[in-house]
Amino acid sequence: MRDKLTVANKKFSSRLIVGTGKYKSMTECAKAIKLSGADIVTVAVRRVNISNKNKPLLMDYIDPKKITYLPNTAGCFTSEDALRTLRLAREIGGWKLVKLEVLGDKKNLFPDMIETLKSTEVLSKEGFKVMVYCNDDPLMAKRLENVGASAIMPLAAPIGSGLGILNKINIKIIRNQTKLPLIIDAGLGQASDATIAMELGCDGVLVNTAIAKAKKPFEMAQAFKNAVIAGRQSYLSGRIDKTLMGSPSSPIKGII
Amino acid sequence: MKKLKKIKIKVNGKIKTIVDKLTLHELINDLKIAITKVAIEFNKEIIDKKRIKKIKLKNKDVIEIVHFIGGG
Numbered sequence: 423m424r425d426k427l428t429v430a431n432k433k434f435s436s437r438l439i440v441g442t443g444k445y446k447s448m449t450e451c452a453k454a455i456k457l458s459g460a461d462i463v464t465v466a467v468r469r470v471n472i473s474n475k476n477k478p479l480l481m482d483y484i485d486p487k488k489i490t491y492l493p494n495t496a497g498c499f500t501s502e503d504a505l506r507t508l509r510l511a512r513e514i515g516g517w518k519l520v521k522l523e524v525l526g527d528k529k530n531l532f533p534d535m536i537e538t539l540k541s542t543e544v545l546s547k548e549g550f551k552v553m554v555y556c557n558d559d560p561l562m563a564k565r566l567e568n569v570g571a572s573a574i575m576p577l578a579a580p581i582g583s584g585l586g587i588l589n590k591i592n593i594k595i596i597r598n599q600t601k602l603p604l605i606i607d608a609g610l611g612q613a614s615d616a617t618i619a620m621e622l623g624c625d626g627v628l629v630n631t632a633i634a635k636a637k638k639p640f641e642m643a644q645a646f647k648n649a650v651i652a653g654r655q656s657y658l659s660g661r662i663d664k665t666l667m668g669s670p671s672s673p674i675k676g677i678i
Numbered sequence: 679m680k681k682l683k684k685i686k687i688k689v690n691g692k693i694k695t696i697v698d699k700l701t702l703h704e705l706i707n708d709l710k711i712a713i714t715k716v717a718i719e720f721n722k723e724i725i726d727k728k729r730i731k732k733i734k735l736k737n738k739d740v741i742e743i744v745h746f747i748g749g750g
Binding site for chain 2: 442448467470506
């Protein structure tokens with residue numbers, strides 16, 4: 423498809439963004455990413471293991487020159503931690519396009535939107551292009567946009583829950599109010615959830631657990647790839663109106 | 679022969695005993711870490727990697743070396 427995803431003036435051919443966590447091995451992760459067709463992957467910033475240097479390195483399996491690394495602040499619970507993480511990520515090699523995620527609750531992993539809003543403002547002023555994980559609240563989405571977010575990334579459901587899109591109405595309202603890229607982040611469970619997101623008018627979806635923890639991750643990676651393409655095409659094609667009455671598909675004239 | 683003075687620093691949360699007058703650059707090399715794939719925080723301050731040759735390590739310095747790993 424020629425229709426590309428644009429985030430912070432950069433163009434990407436796939437509207438599916440995938441996470442690189444929870445895979446059994448780096449080899450499995452790299453193969454699933456290839457099959458998903460994604461050209462953006464989320465990555466985490468963590469301490470180098472200085473006692474075991476033989477651990478496989480992400481960069482040896484997924485080439486950052488070919489696939490865009492999207493540093494993520496997963497696991498941060500304060501603005502301070504999130505800012506520290508992303509400033510370090512930038513220092514690794516100039517990454518400015520980042521994903522901000524400030525969590526507020528250890529059990530449901532819902533975002534702390536006060537800390538998230540604060541961090542978005544600071545990071546945008548520092549020149550970061552911030553894609554922001556947020557709840558599905560249209561008012562908060564607007565506030566994020568006002569402080570300089572580069573993409574709005576509302577959750578479908580709690581991270582890793584596989585529940586699918588819980589509040590389609592809110593996603594639709596956010597879609598109608600913003601021209602920023604709208605990307606569903608977290609909570610998808612199966613390929614059709616991605617199609618629904620795209621049919622709601624989202625610009626993309628981010629998936630990790632649903633692929634990494636599927637019984638057959640490679641097949642699921644392909645399923646999500648196709649589901650995103652199908653949903654986008656369906657959205658652009660203009661669906662028919664819903665009606666409570668039947669309407670025959672064959673002409674009435676000429677019935678014998 | 680004069681015995682080299684030893685100092686204690688903290689690297690990624692672990693106490694490490696090293697010889698005095700080592701630079702941050704030498705430490706990274708000793709740890710066999712590919713500098714292009716990491717970011718370094720020195721006493722809570724993010725360090726421009728071009729500067730690490732100039733930084734001499736002192737007792738109780740705290741160093742964090744991070745890189746990208748798989749994540750969601």
